[in-house]
Amino acid sequence: MGTMIRLLGADDVDSFRRIRLEALRTEPASFASSAEDWENFSDDEWRRRLLGDPVFVAFEDDVPIGIMGLMRQRASKMAHRATLIMVYVRRETRGTGLAKRLLEAVTEYARGMGIRQLELAASAENSTAIRFYEREGFTHIGRVPGGCLRNGREIDDLLMAKRIVD
Structure with missing residues (x-):
């Protein structure tokens, strides 16, 4: 089946939880949040986090292997800016172009939302x-x-930062 990248929806809480906790446990130095911060969330809180901002996940045969989220600025005069969040790909996939493909999917989506600048x-x-x-x-x-x-x-x-429109 190969690798597929898609925007998660309300039915994807389990996949989201799986890859997010894997990221926090595997690469604790890469994130501001700790696994402990997230491990005790209720299902409702996981769903809220998932649906609050767009989250893209890479799947290999239905197993989540990478994640990248997009947090748009809320204020109207800053809504052309968004921050990359929760970025993680499994160690064994590094150097395969997976992170680049995730970034391309997120960038395309961001452009469609009218976002001009990505930050991190x-x-x-x-x-x-x-x-x-x-x-x-x-x-x-x-x-x-x-x-x-x-x-x-x-x-x-x-x-x-990176400008994504001219």
């Missing part, structure tokens, strides 16, 4: 992610000193 925050210590975003045309727009606390250590967040 990446841990300054996550050089793999930073290189990926640079290759995909994101530029550095800033740095949040001590943006995230991990095991008592403050780690900077790098802010990046």
Whole structure:
């Protein structure tokens, strides 16, 4: 069947929960949230999180193997901007182009919503992610000193952005 990427809907809570918790448990240093933050959510809260912002998931034979969400700015004068959230692909799929395909699906969707700029925050210590975003045309727009606390250590967040319309 191969790999398929699609926008999740209300019936996809189980797939969402599965890949989101896998991401938080496997790559705890990559996310602001911890697995503990999410593990105790009720089904209603999972559904609310899923439907609050568009979430795209890559499936390999119906098994979720990657995820990327899009959080649009709510204020009317900033609604042309959106932030990439929850980005994760399984380690064994890295270097296969899966993350690029997820980003392309999210970007296409964002353009259709009238979004002009994608933004993100990446841990300054996550050089793999930073290189990926640079290759995909994101530029550095800033740095949040001590943006995230991990095991008592403050780690900077790098802010990046990419224009998706001219």
